[in-house]
Amino acid sequence: MMEITGNTRLYGIVADPVSQVKTPQTMRKVFDQRGTDGVLVPMHVSSENLPAFVQGLRSVLNFGGMIATVPHKTAMVDLCDDITPAARMVGAVNIVRRNSDGSLSGDILDGQGFVGGLRQHGIEPKSLRVFLGGAGGAAKAIAFALADAGVARLDLYNRTQAKAQDIIARLQAVYPMVAMAAVGASPVGYDLVINATSLGMRPEDPFPFDVSGLSADQTVAEIIMTPTLTPLLAVAQEKGCRIQFGLPMLECQIELMADFMGVAK
Ligand SMILES: NC(=O)c1ccc[n+]([C@@H]2O[C@H](COP(=O)([O-])OP(=O)(O)OC[C@H]3O[C@@H](n4cnc5c(N)ncnc54)[C@H](OP(=O)(O)O)[C@@H]3O)[C@@H](O)[C@H]2O)c1
Structure with missing residues (x-):
């Protein structure tokens, strides 16, 4: 059983509702396979509060990134600093990376x-x-x-x-x-x-x-x-x-x- 410590890197999945998601368990296996001291947690955020939430994450130094799912994939396009050509063409982002300078990069991986x-x-x-x-x-x-x-x-x-x-x-x-x-x-x-x-x-x-x-x-x-x-x-x-x-x-x-x-x- 992995222990969360002060060194654990934080990741999230943001959705509304969020209780149905299975990614925290699935990503746990990936972290374990890769020997990563990280945890991915569910983040229940409404569409109304999404911009303020995302803005706040820029200042979380041990935050690595998040998965975005229903209903946030489209809104996330404008909340990232840069997105890949695929995400631009599709008009949706389902994965966000927090870079070391606090900027956010997005992609769509479906x-x-x-x-x-x-x-x-x-x-x-x-x-x-x-x-x-x-x-x-x-x-x-x-x-x-x-x-x-x-x-x-x-x-x-x-x-x-x-x-x-x-x-x-x-x-x-x-x-x-x-x-x-x-x-x-x-x-x-x-x-x-x-x-x-x-x-x-x-x-x-x-x-x-x-x-x-x-x-x-x-x-x-x-x-x-x-x-x-x-x-x-x-x-x-x-x-x-x-x-x-x-x-x-x-x-x-x-x-x-x-x-x-x-x-x-
Ligand atoms: N396996 C995976 O990893 C994965 C990943 C992403 C999504 N999904 C699943 O993929 C499905 C679609 O997701 P999405 O994000 O693309 O949804 P979406 O943007 O809401 O698109 C739904 C699509 O289904 C069509 N549709 C819905 N109801 C219909 C009906 N009664 N008759 C005919 N066509 C109908 C829509 O046609 P109109 O354009 O005419 O409305 C549209 O093409 C979801 O069930 C989702 O769970 C699976």
């Missing part, structure tokens, strides 16, 4: 976590034809990471089509070599089919897109973590598709988050 999770399971996205369902915060980050990973084609399907078109317009400016379009609900003919909507958590949720044409030569990936086997993945499995669960995306991010906050390996 997309890198997703791509890292695929690679960990032997799926290389480079040159694949990809169908991505969703155009919310997570989908946006995944779209940028997939384009960066060199997919051959990236088509987006979303209930609100204008949001898919907006992502494509911004992506094409940076990755003109990737073919992209806002498409309908059928993922037929793609190598990799991804659900990046919030559909699949509740038993009454509809499928995020048309599953009738899924075939055994396709990989179907989820970002929903609970339940582990979503209705989408269950159907895909029945049809003989390769499936990728939602959890690896988070597991990969935890390591990337520790790296970003300067936790030594």
Whole structure:
């Protein structure tokens, strides 16, 4: 059992509500593996108080950084001193590092976590034809990471089509070599089919897109973590598709988050 002492470095996860988060336990394992004298604690902060809270952290000399989650990812963009191009394009920050001069740097790691999770399971996205369902915060980050990973084609399907078109317009400016379009609900003919909507958590949720044409030569990936086997993945499995669960995306991010906050390996 690690003991907190006067030398322990402090990290946080800021959210509202916060009681549901699992990161303090998960990051504990990373700190232990890396031999870090650190602790990551839940920080329950309302949107109204977020600016004052973040300002105060600049003066905490033993504060290493924090994870930002619902509903603070967008607001954090303007509260950091500098953010990565990915965070700027996505318009969200989910990890913040406090630098030694008290300045704050932000990044978004959802997309890198997703791509890292695929690679960990032997799926290389480079040159694949990809169908991505969703155009919310997570989908946006995944779209940028997939384009960066060199997919051959990236088509987006979303209930609100204008949001898919907006992502494509911004992506094409940076990755003109990737073919992209806002498409309908059928993922037929793609190598990799991804659900990046919030559909699949509740038993009454509809499928995020048309599953009738899924075939055994396709990989179907989820970002929903609970339940582990979503209705989408269950159907895909029945049809003989390769499936990728939602959890690896988070597991990969935890390591990337520790790296970003300067936790030594
Ligand atoms: N595995 C991980 O590490 C990880 C990381 C981040 C997030 N997530 C999960 O990913 C999910 C999405 O998160 P987010 O931050 O992207 O949420 P978000 O910004 O609220 O986006 C939600 C997306 O789902 C779509 N959607 C929601 N309800 C729908 C419905 N009834 N019919 C059709 N489409 C619907 C939305 O479409 P519209 O644009 O039309 O509203 C939008 O594309 C959440 O469940 C979150 O827990 C997982």
